[in-house]
Amino acid sequence: MELFFASRRGVISAGAIIGIIAAVLQKLGNPGNMGLCMACFERDTAGALGFHRVGALQYIRPEILGILLGATLSAVAFKEFRSRGGSSVVVRFILGIFAMIGALVFLGCPWRAFLRLAGGDWNAILGILGLAAGVGIGAVFIRRGYSLGRAHPTAGSLPGWIMPALMLGLLALLVGGFGKLGPEVGDKAAARAPLLLSLAGGLVVGVLAQRSRFCTMGALRDIFIVRDLHLFCGVAAFTVAALLLNVAFGQFHAGWQGQPVAHAEHLWNFLGMTLAGLCFVLAGGCPGRQLILAGEGDNDSGIFVLGMIVGAGVAHNFGLASSPAGHGAFGPAAIAIGIVFSLVVGLTMIQRRRA
């Protein structure tokens, strides 16, 4: 199995199964074209913890807990769990905040961008082009020697277990009846699949993504930097599988207007994902990948995930997030600040390499 998932067929299989799980979770009750979305689900989790006050967006999403814990189980089983960290943590935290702001201007993480495409929401095309633009800019920095510096093994394994423990704590809150403050029905964005099925789906996704290294940002980055299609094949399989199931379930509705939890402002769809893509490439992984790495004991990814959760609070408390009506009042300003920050990080954090 170890060798299988490192292969091309392995990442394609994993991507396809994750795509199927996403379409099924939507069928089971998750919001439209949002069977899985790291940004949306971390935002809902942030809301459930009171970090923002949008009534419909308050639910500790079991998928997030499942994905991180699935990665932990898989990493332990395959002896890949290593507690590590210490690489530019504050920069990573801020990148996480801006990644979330960018994603919430678009309304989705890269996983959801591909799921929106697979559901016929053509606005996703602008998002994916924006993502490619952001990743392309980051790729230039990486070629020039951009680095956030080395991570190091921690003294003892405790730090690596904090994120998994945090997820178990959130699970305890959820089972105890906390963490689902919002309405269960009535708002499209509040829709949810049954708790146990969401959790199970997340666990399977976590294991598969941990084994296959599935990464939506890396899929584009590796094309730009080393002309390698390995990860892209996984993302293509993910999208095609979700598309086929969406058609079968009657979940495919082609068009630009009236798409679920989406808006049709091309510029902000594009620029939101440009910022998010730039943050993901500078931090070394898409939000799903960051959750997986956090589950493997990587504290640098853990701080990025926490940054994204805080970013969701920031985005909603300060009117930065978009809604189906369009961009938030201060979304454009936040995008501008975020892009400037990311460019400064990319331009200045250059490792001088000895030849």
Place this chain on the structure above:
Amino acid sequence: MSKRIDARGLSCPQPVVLSAQQVVAGNLDFEIVVDTEVSCENVRRFLSAKGYRIARNEEDDGIVLRANRS
């Protein structure tokens, strides 16, 4: 003694970028040290595609990948 490159603790895709620099420089025999299976897989996949043979060796420092193309 072949050149040894330390890629431990570096995020994706830096270990691959460091390997690519050796390939571009025409280095036919070098070692790259990584500390995660992910980096190991990525470097191996990249260098294999470039025609290198890879020998893996676990050392105290980490996973040493010796790349050779004759």
